[in-house]
Amino acid sequence: MNFDANIPGGPLDAKWDRHLADLRLVSPANKRKFHVIVVGSGLAGASAAASLAELGYRVSCFCFQDSPRRAHSIAAQGGINAAKNYQNDGDSAWRLFFDTIKGGDFRSREANVYRLAQVSANIIDQCVAQGVPFAREYGGMLANRSFGGAQVSRTFYARGQTGQQLLLGAYQALERMVGRGSITMYPRHEMLELVIVNGRARGIVARDLVSGEMESFVGDAVVLATGGYGNVFFLSTNAKGCNVTAAYRAYKQGAGFANPCFTQIHPTCIPVSGEYQSKLTLMSESLRNDGRVWVPKAPGDARASQNIPEPERDYYLERKYPAFGNLAPRDIASRAAKEACDDGRGVGPGGRGVYLDFASAIQRLGEPTIRDRYGNLFEMYERITGENPYRTPMRIYPAAHYTMGGLWVDYNLMSTLPGLHVVGEANFSDHGANRLGASALMQGLADGYFILPYTIGDYLAGARLEAVDASHASFRAAEQRATARLDRLLAIDGARSVDSFYKELGHVMWNECGMTRNREGLQRALRRIPEIRSEFWENVKVPGAAATLNQSLEKAGRVADFLEFGELVCLDALQREESCGGHFRTEFQTADGEALRDDAHFAHVAVWEYQGTDQAPVRHVEPLDFEFVKLATRSYK
Amino acid sequence: MRLTLKVWRQAGPADRGGFRTYQAHDVSEHMSFLEMLDVVNEDLLATAEEPIAFDHDCREGICGTCALMINGMPHGPKHATTTCQLHMRSFHDGDTITIEPWRARAFPVLRDLVVDRSSFDRIISAGGFVTAPTGSAQDANAILVPKDQSDLAMDAAACIGCGACVAACPNGSAMLFTAAKVVHLALLPQGQPERSRRVLAMVHQMDAEAFGGCTLFGECEAACPKEITIENIMRMNRDLMRATLRDRGDREAEALA
Ligand SMILES: Cc1cc2nc3c(=O)[nH]c(=O)nc-3n(C[C@H](O)[C@H](O)[C@H](O)COP(=O)(O)OP(=O)(O)OC[C@H]3O[C@@H](n4cnc5c(N)ncnc54)[C@H](O)[C@@H]3O)c2cc1C
Ligand code: FES
Numbered sequence: 001m002n003f004d005a006n007i008p009g010g011p012l013d014a015k016w017d018r019h020l021a022d023l024r025l026v027s028p029a030n031k032r033k034f035h036v037i038v039v040g041s042g043l044a045g046a047s048a049a050a051s052l053a054e055l056g057y058r059v060s061c062f063c064f065q066d067s068p069r070r071a072h073s074i075a076a077q078g079g080i081n082a083a084k085n086y087q088n089d090g091d092s093a094w095r096l097f098f099d100t101i102k103g104g105d106f107r108s109r110e111a112n113v114y115r116l117a118q119v120s121a122n123i124i125d126q127c128v129a130q131g132v133p134f135a136r137e138y139g140g141m142l143a144n145r146s147f148g149g150a151q152v153s154r155t156f157y158a159r160g161q162t163g164q165q166l167l168l169g170a171y172q173a174l175e176r177m178v179g180r181g182s183i184t185m186y187p188r189h190e191m192l193e194l195v196i197v198n199g200r201a202r203g204i205v206a207r208d209l210v211s212g213e214m215e216s217f218v219g220d221a222v223v224l225a226t227g228g229y230g231n232v233f234f235l236s237t238n239a240k241g242c243n244v245t246a247a248y249r250a251y252k253q254g255a256g257f258a259n260p261c262f263t264q265i266h267p268t269c270i271p272v273s274g275e276y277q278s279k280l281t282l283m284s285e286s287l288r289n290d291g292r293v294w295v296p297k298a299p300g301d302a303r304a305s306q307n308i309p310e311p312e313r314d315y316y317l318e319r320k321y322p323a324f325g326n327l328a329p330r331d332i333a334s335r336a337a338k339e340a341c342d343d344g345r346g347v348g349p350g351g352r353g354v355y356l357d358f359a360s361a362i363q364r365l366g367e368p369t370i371r372d373r374y375g376n377l378f379e380m381y382e383r384i385t386g387e388n389p390y391r392t393p394m395r396i397y398p399a400a401h402y403t404m405g406g407l408w409v410d411y412n413l414m415s416t417l418p419g420l421h422v423v424g425e426a427n428f429s430d431h432g433a434n435r436l437g438a439s440a441l442m443q444g445l446a447d448g449y450f451i452l453p454y455t456i457g458d459y460l461a462g463a464r465l466e467a468v469d470a471s472h473a474s475f476r477a478a479e480q481r482a483t484a485r486l487d488r489l490l491a492i493d494g495a496r497s498v499d500s501f502y503k504e505l506g507h508v509m510w511n512e513c514g515m516t517r518n519r520e521g522l523q524r525a526l527r528r529i530p531e532i533r534s535e536f537w538e539n540v541k542v543p544g545a546a547a548t549l550n551q552s553l554e555k556a557g558r559v560a561d562f563l564e565f566g567e568l569v570c571l572d573a574l575q576r577e578e579s580c581g582g583h584f585r586t587e588f589q590t591a592d593g594e595a596l597r598d599d600a601h602f603a604h605v606a607v608w609e610y611q612g613t614d615q616a617p618v619r620h621v622e623p624l625d626f627e628f629v630k631l632a633t634r635s636y637k
Numbered sequence: 638m639r640l641t642l643k644v645w646r647q648a649g650p651a652d653r654g655g656f657r658t659y660q661a662h663d664v665s666e667h668m669s670f671l672e673m674l675d676v677v678n679e680d681l682l683a684t685a686e687e688p689i690a691f692d693h694d695c696r697e698g699i700c701g702t703c704a705l706m707i708n709g710m711p712h713g714p715k716h717a718t719t720t721c722q723l724h725m726r727s728f729h730d731g732d733t734i735t736i737e738p739w740r741a742r743a744f745p746v747l748r749d750l751v752v753d754r755s756s757f758d759r760i761i762s763a764g765g766f767v768t769a770p771t772g773s774a775q776d777a778n779a780i781l782v783p784k785d786q787s788d789l790a791m792d793a794a795a796c797i798g799c800g801a802c803v804a805a806c807p808n809g810s811a812m813l814f815t816a817a818k819v820v821h822l823a824l825l826p827q828g829q830p831e832r833s834r835r836v837l838a839m840v841h842q843m844d845a846e847a848f849g850g851c852t853l854f855g856e857c858e859a860a861c862p863k864e865i866t867i868e869n870i871m872r873m874n875r876d877l878m879r880a881t882l883r884d885r886g887d888r889e890a891e892a893l894a
Contacts, residue, residue: 051771066692067758069798070700086778122774129774131767131827133782133791140781158791164699165794172766179762187755210747239694273667276676279696380698383715383722384669449771497682499675543687548649549748551690 001256001609003622006410007111012628013093016115019411023454024461031056032182034460037204037219039191039246041068041174043167043441044424045225047448050173053182055453060217061174062186062206064241064554069171072227072239073444076163077284077377079145079155080441082120087144091152093117098629100439103149103329104404104432105581105597106631107262107605109624111411116430119450120442124156126449130169134158147437148285149329149636155438160284160376166441170448189215190554192485193478194222194250194420197468201250201420205478207486209554212547214479216470220463221419221456224250225448228403228425230263232562232569233514234506236400237269237282243558244565247407247426256416256607256620258408258428260565261573264435264582265515266401267293267333270384270394271353280399281384283356284377285437288326290361290370291394293317293333295354299344305355305393316340324636331434331582331595332636334398338515339593341397348395357393398515402440404431404582405572408607408622412455413447416607419463421456423447428605433581486546489556494539498552501536502559505529505566513570518586522574526567533563568608568617575619578602599631638664638730642677644689645737647746654746656735657686666726670713671696671703673725690749698722698862701797704804705750706737711801711860719799719862739804742847743811754800756846757814764838765818767827786824793821795863805860808849813857815843816873817865823876833880840877 008019026034034057038049041063049061063071083096096117101108124142128134134156135143144153158165177183186206193205195216203218229244230236251257268283294313301308316336321328328336337354340346347353362370367390371378378389385395406428407415413429414421424444431439469475512525536559544550579588579595580602588596605622640661647654661677668676671693678688694702703720707713713723728734736750744752782790794817802813819836822828828835851870858867 047771054770065694065700065702066754067798069758069761070694070702072695072700074700075695075697084777122772124777125774126769126771128777128780129767129769129827131769131790131822131825133787133794133821133825134777136782136784136787138784140783140787141778158794161699161795164797165791168794172761173769173771175758175762176766176768178758179764185758187758239700240696241694274665276665276668276672278669278672278675281697379717380722383698383718384724386667386724386726453771497679499679541682543682549690549751552688 001416001607001620003256003408003416003607003620004410005109005622006412007109008411012110012114015111016118020454023458026457026461028056032058034058035060035219036221036223036456037217038062038223038225039204040071040225040227040424040426041171042071042073042225042227042424043163043170043444044448045071045223046167046170046174047445048223048225048423048452049183050170050177051449051453052456053177059177059183060186060219061183062189062191064188064190064209066187068174068185068187069168071167072242073167073441074164075239076441077160077282078286079147079157079162079438080123080166081147081154081438082124082156082442083117083154084121084124086142087153089152091154095152096120096154099150100430100436101432101629102634103436104434105595105634106432106599106603106626107259107580107624108430108432110626110628113430115451116443116446119446122450123442123445127166127169130173132158132165132169145286146289146327148288148327148333149436157286160374163441166445170445191246192249192482192557194253195474195478196253196417197472197474198466200418200463200465202468203475205475205482207482210549212545212550214483216475216479218468218470218475220460220465221421223421223423223452223456224407224426225424226426228406229565230400230403232566233400233509234502235272235277235280235510237266237280240279243561245558245561248561248565250407250415250417250420252610254417254610255420256408256609257405257568258605258607259405259572260569260608261513261576261583262404262433262581263400263569264330264402264404265334265398267330267337267398268356268396269399270381271348271397273349281380282399282401283381283394283396285330287356287374287377290373291326291356291358292360293326293354293356295340295345295347301345305347314345321636328636329434329436331584334515335584337398353395353397355393356396358389359393362390400510400514402435404428404433404435408605412458413452414455414459419459421452423452433583486553486557489540489542489553489560490546492537492540492542494541496539496541498540498542498556498559501532501540501563504532505563508532509566509569513573516584516586517573519574522570525570526574529563529567529570536560536563572606572608576602576606595634597633603631638666638725638728640664640728641733643733643735646689646749649748650745664725666724668725669696669721670707670723670725671721690751692751693721696721699797701799704739704752704799704801706739706804708735711739711804712862717862717864739800741803741809743809744800744803756848757798757800757811759846760811760815760839760842761818763842764831764835767822768831769827780826782825790821790824793817793824793865793869796865797863799862801860801862802857803848805856806849807854807856808852810851811843811846811848812851812870813861813865813867815839816869819873819876820869823872832876833883836873836876837880837884
């Protein structure tokens with residue numbers, strides 16, 4: 001496997017410009033001869049598809065929802081970072097770069113992250129030009145707010161619907177190119193196989209989710225923008241359809257999978273209310289700007305919140321992390337909440353919750369200001385819980401949210417498979433072991449608008465691709481693999497539902513590989529997951545047929561992949577014998593309970609290579625060189 | 638609580654379809670409406686019947702995927718709430734609930750409660766954008782937008798494209814959906830250069846799909862989970878009128894010349 005990250009030489013702030021000058025170009029007349037397949041229509045996929053089409057490439061874009069506008073990016077609430085320094089508070093590309101590297105606990109590539117910070121400003125310009133209605137001040141300028149892990153105000157937002165507005169901007173750009181005939185959109189299509197011809201990614205096999213038909217699509221390059229795998233935990237803040245299938249099938253075809261154990265648990269979600277729970281709802285991190293997190297000081301204190309006097313409350317984030325207080329990074333805030341609940345100081349049913357209290361902010365700023373800032377989030381909270389957060393504090397608890405791990409890519413966003421590019425949450429690139437709030441939207445759009453459109457040209461200009469069509473043996477074989485798998489799922493006709501297995505897997509993942517991990521737990525999980533998987537393949541019941549719209553079959557296929565992939569996550573977590581960011585191994589912590597990194601042995605990216613069914617995958621290593629920042633212990637105290 | 642559900646079942650676009658009755662037991666008031674259906678579907682697994690197909694994804698009220706007609710109301714009885722955000726505390730023990738797909742000529746049923754809303758994408762594709770190719774933008778703060786105007790644009794932009802407005806409209810009209818996008822962009826400086834051509838193209842596409850005309854019943858506004866107001870339709874009509882007259886004026890001027 002080739003892990004050359006292709007990082008250009010020279011000073012950090014000159015690398016990208018220099019690389020741009022070196023990249024090969026495809027002439028305007030030749031661009032339309034190339035056909036690029038983009039799988040995914042979230043921020044990363046839609047921005048990439050639109051930009052590539054604008055350049056003149058022919059593009060086919062796929063999503064499993066009924067419209068590209070419904071991709072999971074739509075749900076992002078809080079905002080998007082950019083080093084604009086509009087607030088004059090000393091922000092710069094360097095500072096955003098440094099915050100991101102540090103926030104990621106020094107487990108990401110300097111060059112990639114610096115580039116991300118550099119292009120961040122262009123993203124805001126681009127989105128405003130498209131008509132994205134970002135929040136503004138009375139003078140007509142753009143407004144900013146702060147987010148976790150930063151001491152400057154660099155987050156741009158559109159009420160609590162930033163992801164929606166950014167995605168609609170990208171979606172409209174995409175639809176414009178659909179109207180012009182340069183993008184063909186395939187909604188309600190699910191990619192089930194990646195097709196490799198002579199060592200290069202040349203297409204996909206996708207199932208039409210309405211007719212059930214299996215179809216091959218041939219291209220000159222494939223871009224995966226298929227999002228993250230947070231749903232491996234069953235309960236997460238991700239949309240129900242989010243899955244690992246596209247990325248995992250690419251892994252099975254030889255694409256390296258990087259740092260699968262780097263998963264993020266978000267501290268502010270609405271707690272679980274019952275067995276039937278199907279997903280968890282995020283309450284945007286922006287709430288921590290004005291909300292104060294607390295639990296009672298005494299374990300087992302069952303009084304209602306308003307009956308607990310100030311001196312008997314523990315504002316534990318403010319106490320433990322005075323410099324960042326309630327805006328401590330996500331991994332730290334999540335673990336602190338878990339600790340408080342493990343101490344018996346949790347609140348609400350089952351004791352798995354902490355308060356997020358707006359009383360002092362309402363007193364200071366008045367209810368109208370709070371309503372203006374967070375009105376829709378407060379309404380959402382009330383709709384779900386039946387409680388009014390203007391009167392009583394919110395109850396929140398951490399939930400699986402985001403995945404930093406993903407398919408390995410080089411500086412050009414190309415995977416270990418030539419021709420397969422990966423953008424957005426689906427790649428592993430920029431967030432190391434922990435992502436800062438408002439940085440995923442930034443990365444997805446950086447990849448799609450400003451990086452991939454250049455780097456893919458370099459690949460296409462240099463690759464000598466033979467003419468291939470869907471009758472090629474590799475396409476036939478991939479179609480057969482995909483069809484056989486569905487037929488097998490339908491034929492089992494066992495006694496248990498797909499969801500019952502899925503919940504079981506989620507339970508194991510959350511307990512053994514969630515906010516904290518340790519050797520015994522991970523080993524237990526590695527024994528248990530194969531057992532669940534083998535029972536799944538013997539005893540699952542998938543009703544219906546393959547040749548129709550069949551949501552049970554769709555879900556079964558995704559869960560089957562999670563049942564394999566979950567094992568890879570645990571394996572990666574077991575082998576990374578250190579704590580960093582969202583990966584907290586209880587064996588590796590400092591005296592005061594903070595993550596203890598081991599830079600001597602683990603300052604690297606772990607890249608997994610598939611070896612075949614029931615074979616242990618091979619773990620490769622891409623060392624991380626820190627040329628420009630000094631490795632330091634992350635401190636938010 | 639215990640509920641009786643009358644659910645529309647239809648095997649495919651060509652099938653006639655009809656209602657089937659199911660019992661839901663042990664429904665907790667904290668469940669969402671879709672979680673209640675999840676439980677019903679788990680129970681159906683023990684029978685020969687296939688689970689009820691329904692569209693959903695985010696379950697947070699933002700993606701616009703979920704789309705159920707509940708007791709004749711798009712997204713059910715609770716104001717400004719999508720189906721996925723509707724909780725069972727809005728119902729009572731012993732209730733009978735009728736569940737149907739969106740009913741509109743422009744939204745053909747694909748299966749059970751799942752409909753085809755691709756007509757919405759085609760309306761956007763016709764003109765619901767600002768032409769701003771990647772890389773061509775100036776500094777963001779070089780475009781000033783007064784806050785109240787920006788807020789109004791955001792109100793319109795909050796549309797999630799679920800189609801409740803069409804389902805609620807006795808004419809099956811897509812005016813509110815189309816107006817929301819037209820107005821969002823017409824209120825911003827960035828939207829000005831294409832303002833006339835946008836409204837003409839989008840309305841033209843809307844008419845080309847099988848949507849009905851708007852006679853200002855106002856049902857759309859009442860059904861919209863994002864509280865998009867009918868004021869947007871007025872604003873769009875004004876733009877449409879102006880664009881149409883200008884368009885005609887241009888053509889007449891051309892004919893004279
Ligand atoms: C509730 C919530 C709030 C968030 N808030 C913020 C925030 O405020 N700021 C921030 O920066 N980040 C936020 N994030 C994270 C951020 O939203 C995501 O990381 C980001 O949107 C991912 O974008 P994407 O384009 O990579 O993937 P997605 O938006 O997930 O899109 C994936 C696309 O791939 C398609 N797809 C997937 N699999 C297949 C397949 N097999 N075949 C065909 N198509 C497929 C899907 O249809 C979809 O179009 C939030 C996340 C959540 C869950
Ligand atoms: S499922 Fe997304 S709005 Fe209801």
